[in-house]
Amino acid sequence: MTETYRLIKEGQTEVYVPTDNDPDVPSASASVFYNPAMEMNRDINVAVTSVYAKKLAERKGFDKSQITYADAFSASGIRGLRVSKEVGIAAVLNDWKEEAVSLIQKNIDYNNLQETVTATCMGADKLLHGQKFAIVDIDPFGTPAPFLDSAVSSASFFLGVTATDTAPLCGAHLKSGMRKYAAVPLNNEFHSEMGLRILIGSIARAASKFDKGIRPLFSHATRHYVRVYAEILNGAGNADKTLKELGFIAWCPQCKNMETKNGLAVFMNEECPVCGGKRKMSGPLWLGTFKDKDFCNDVISKLNSLPLNKKEEAIKLLTVCRDEADIPFFYDQHLLCEMLKISAPPMEPFLESVRKAGYIATRTHFSGTSFKTDASVEIILDILKNQS
Numbered sequence: 101m102t103e104t105y106r107l108i109k110e111g112q113t114e115v116y117v118p119t120d121n122d123p124d125v126p127s128a129s130a131s132v133f134y135n136p137a138m139e140m141n142r143d144i145n146v147a148v149t150s151v152y153a154k155k156l157a158e159r160k161g162f163d164k165s166q167i168t169y170a171d172a173f174s175a176s177g178i179r180g181l182r183v184s185k186e187v188g189i190a191a192v193l194n195d196w197k198e199e200a201v202s203l204i205q206k207n208i209d210y211n212n213l214q215e216t217v218t219a220t221c222m223g224a225d226k227l228l229h230g231q232k233f234a235i236v237d238i239d240p241f242g243t244p245a246p247f248l249d250s251a252v253s254s255a256s257f258f259l260g261v262t263a264t265d266t267a268p269l270c271g272a273h274l275k276s277g278m279r280k281y282a283a284v285p286l287n288n289e290f291h292s293e294m295g296l297r298i299l300i301g302s303i304a305r306a307a308s309k310f311d312k313g314i315r316p317l318f319s320h321a322t323r324h325y326v327r328v329y330a331e332i333l334n335g336a337g338n339a340d341k342t343l344k345e346l347g348f349i350a351w352c353p354q355c356k357n358m359e360t361k362n363g364l365a366v367f368m369n370e371e372c373p374v375c376g377g378k379r380k381m382s383g384p385l386w387l388g389t390f391k392d393k394d395f396c397n398d399v400i401s402k403l404n405s406l407p408l409n410k411k412e413e414a415i416k417l418l419t420v421c422r423d424e425a426d427i428p429f430f431y432d433q434h435l436l437c438e439m440l441k442i443s444a445p446p447m448e449p450f451l452e453s454v455r456k457a458g459y460i461a462t463r464t465h466f467s468g469t470s471f472k473t474d475a476s477v478e479i480i481l482d483i484l485k486n487q488s
């Protein structure tokens with residue numbers, strides 16, 4: 101094990117990380133992994149967990165310290181230590197690498213968290229199999245797919261999932277995505293939302309095997325990763341209701357028309373009803389909402405109250421996510437303008453014209469040049485032509 105460490109601070113928590121971990125190029129081959137680029141992700145995780153734990157404690161009459169959090173892929177322990185220290189709940193920090201667990205223990209001791217935090221060294225599946233935690237967090241290297249079953253079966257109330265395998269999820273590595281998620285993605289201008297919806301769909305299908313449903317409270321696609329926070333809803337009825345949020349999309353690469361249909365067995369014509377082109381089909385994926393407005397508001401207030409390095413960035417993300425329309429997928433305004441051979445108008449006045457025409461139109465956190473709307477592509481193209 102490396103003998104040299106540096107002390108870093110995120111939020112209100114200090115931890116040691118190995119110096120062989122290049123901060124500019126975090127690598128899975130470092131003795132123990134630490135990626136400073138995920139600080140905002142962890143800041144948001146602290147705020148989300150804090151809001152959810154408070155609601156859970158009120159609803160169930162729990163003392164907050166009775167709530168257990170499993171950080172199943174812990175590395176240095178930073179994620180779970182921050183949750184335990186900054187939220188005030190009990191945590192199990194697990195990694196299958198002995199070097200990581202020694203460092204986790206060093207960090208538990210440094211933070212004097214021996215009473216509330218335990219370090220374990222085993223495969224994540226073994227930790228989660230047969231043991232229940234109120235909140236389960238899985239943050240593996242790459243795909244979380246092999247761990248979704250054990251994570252949803254272990255989580256009594258809440259689940260956090262990170263996926264960094266964006267190429268398979270978003271359709272750039274098609275076969276790998278199909279193997280991992282048993283879904284067909286589309287690699288087009290809305291591939292980032294595609295990845296998020298395929299991941300949530302896959303979590304929903306994993307949950308339904310255990311007669312559980314899910315309710316995503318906040319989810320986002322940021323840079324190289326996708327993150328989902330979902331409440332677990334116990335019972336076969338909730339599982340059935342959750343599965344109704346799954347479905348398929350038919351998308352026309354020629355005219356950009358899109359159509360979604362809920363269901364696990366749906367029929368959609370290959371021929372585009374607008375231009376007669378050949379549509380591409382994708383799914384099964386999550387067509388329901390991926391965030392709850394009130395929950396996002398509570399998380400924004402929490403972020404505001406905490407001393408965090410990535411506060412502004414996190415609040416901005418939460419705000420755009422909160423305000424984006426609950427409509428699956430989006431149009432890239434620049435691509436539509438390229439099709440029309442016109443220059444793209446400024447986004448806000450354009451969105452205002454769509455709204456004036458009687459439709460919903462919002463920005464989306466997935467892409468700065470894109471928007472969500474319930475207007476058809478024909479209507480949008482007409483509005484763009486009139487603005488040029």
Ligand SMILES: C[S@@+](CC[C@H](N)C(=O)[O-])C[C@H]1O[C@@H](n2cnc3c(N)ncnc32)[C@H](O)[C@@H]1O
Nearest residue numbers: 133173174175179195196197223224239240241
């Ligand atoms: C991406 S890192 C975790 C980062 C950490 N959650 C954070 O926020 O800094 C993934 C960690 O999971 C561990 N790991 C990989 N596969 C595992 C498995 N099947 N069971 C347990 N730990 C595993 C690796 O050793 C590594 O430390």
